[in-house]
Amino acid sequence: MSGPLVVVGDALLDVDVLGAVERVAPDAPVPVLDVAEERPRPGGAALAALLAAQDGREVVLVAPLADDAAAARLRELLAPHLRVVPVPWGGSTPVKTRVRSAGQSLVRLDTGGADGPVGDPGPEVARVLESASAVLVADYGRGATSSPALRTLLARAAARVPLVWDPHPRGASPVPGARLCTPNGSEAARAAVEFGVPADVEGTVAAASRRGEALARGWGAAAVSVTLGARGALLSFGEGAPLVVPAPFVPCADPCGAGDRFAAAAAGLLADGALPSEAVTGAVAAASAFVAAGGASAVRVGAAAPPASVAGTGSDRVADVIAATRAAGGTVVATGGCFDLLHAGHVATLEAARALGDCLVVCLNSDDSVRRLKGPERPLQPQDDRRRVLEALACVDAVVVFDEDTPEAALAGLRPDVWAKGGDYAGTELPESKLVQSWGGAAVVLPYLDGRSTTALVRTARDRGAALPNSNSRFIDA
Structure with a gap:
């Protein structure tokens, strides 16, 4: 099916302030960072949209955007890669600034993000969703999916094309009919309480299975994939045995953005006609490769990302493993x-x-x-x-x-x-x-x-095989 992948959700601006720490301040027991550079990049739904665009897809981002300098910078970063369709918003653009040295975050500073009313999506948003080959909702709990008019449009889209919903604890529930929902372990634990599953043990596969099944039924979704970090993902269809897709071992200096990489890859694969099991398998591979390459801190606006088919294993990931190790000073x-x-x-x-x-x-x-x-x-x-x-x-x-x-x-x-x-x-x-x-x-x-x-070992196997009665030496040699 032709048409863009439409990403709907809350857009943020992320900034990494990078430098070296070689001394402690004389007036307080705190490290002194000598700033080398600042790297702005899209965050939230905007990061998911950028990653999908870097896969070579036509992408449209639908997001509430404020009228402020941070939103203007965000649109400037995205303009070469994808189309942005703004939804009026009375808040301020959230900016997350991470101060980093030697591959590690020292502190994060959050500014902006003041609440405000989300306006009517308007006819352009309706046209974009009607033309979509698939829809990804990247909910960061800042009001993008709270608009009743937008939810109606998303429900209509879910009845026509694959819709992937990446939920947030402070966000709205997925619209019925989603092809795939992708909560992480803690998000699934909180959401499943509403459907009678206690939030006692969070990290076990058995707990993820119970929550995935309850969420698939409660949300009216075709499938729910509970992402389990380094252990991969569990895919539940609401009944029967779930599918567990293990993740390859990769060094993890910075897991930030792995959920966006997972959701963007899954939505793209579903748009290509993949089954949910195939989409989740590909998404685990893509997220693993993303983490091995350094996570969100390694994202370069203007560069192509590894394709969703990257398996995260074998010689294809050697460069990513080495880059991540060296980025962490290893x-x-x-x-x-x-x-x-x-x-x-x-x-x-x-x-x-x-x-x-x-x-x-x-x-x-x-x-x-x-x-x-x-x-x-x-x-x-x-x-x-x-x-x-x-x-x-x-x-x-x-x-x-x-x-x-x-x-x-x-x-x-x-x-x-x-x-x-x-x-x-x-x-x-x-x-x-x-x-x-x-x-x-x-x-x-x-x-x-x-x-x-x-x-x-070969000599021992041949000697023992030859000593067996009626032995077939050709079989042993093989």
């Missing part, structure tokens, strides 16, 4: 190998390498590279399987596959602070040492557990 560690049959020696080396820094990237030999190094019978597992097994380890943050015989080219792209090699290399010069030292890094050797190797 240490990037890399190691490498074939990791054909993962064994205790591998795990010991990987855990030791991860302990040297704040993220671990594994450089994995491709299938062709392993064959050249180990012979035509290797690898025993294809590279995609070996990569997935490594990514499942808590100590591994990302994996990059390289096709050369040595990892130098991969290392030159990654530029880790530490290159860790497992084995009996102590006192000798590692082949990669000079390369790593060229950008100020260090190459180190880690202890290796004696007697553990893939070759030994």
Whole structure:
């Protein structure tokens, strides 16, 4: 279905004040920030709209906008990316200013946001909603969805196209007929009290399941996805077993904006014809990639965002993992190998390498590279399987596959602070040492557990298989 993705909700202006803290004030025990720059960006529904536009979609933002300097700045930021259809509003534009250093927020200053009446949406808003391929309501509890006339228009849209409602505790309830509602865990806990589910235990999957089911029925929604942060999202259809979509592990320096990234991705996928289960799976992947890239603080107005199909795993996210680690002032560690049959020696080396820094990237030999190094019978597992097994380890943050015989080219792209090699290399010069030292890094050797190797495991399997009566050696070899 053609037509824009229409985002309806409360627009905010976010500002990051960035600098370095190197001393304490002489007149009070507080840090002194030497300001380096200020970065304004859209916030609230405006951020969700910008992220959808950066996915390459035609987007229209419908939002109450005040007649003040902050609103003018917000419209200036959005103008190159999307169309803004304002709704008259008697309040003042909320501005959230975060003072940050070394990837961490020191304080947040909130100004503006005074309440005021939301005016009639007018005929232009009605025309925009009638032309939509999908609608995303990003409710930040500041009155955008309280207008009875606008709610009537949204209810009509929900009967015609996919409507995603991202609720807020201070906002209005979703209109009936929403295709998907996306509360987070705490929002679901508060909202479900109205439908008889107590707000006792907030964080469990069982509690999220009960709340998602109650909210889907109570709100009259086709489905409710309760987002669970690092654990992914739970999708309930109001009855039957819910679908749980796990999130890949990613370093999280700043989760701000992850909910907007999730909702924008889900709405876009539904507009493309995806099922709710497919939309939530894609939205979890997109939100994970967004967080890995640094969250809202990494958003650049004028830049393209990672597509919603980014899975947040594998080599596609290596750059995001490294960028997030360095933004937080952390240490990037890399190691490498074939990791054909993962064994205790591998795990010991990987855990030791991860302990040297704040993220671990594994450089994995491709299938062709392993064959050249180990012979035509290797690898025993294809590279995609070996990569997935490594990514499942808590100590591994990302994996990059390289096709050369040595990892130098991969290392030159990654530029880790530490290159860790497992084995009996102590006192000798590692082949990669000079390369790593060229950008100020260090190459180190880690202890290796004696007697553990893939070759030994294969030999043991063949020997034991040959000793079995009526054994099929070809099966063992396979």
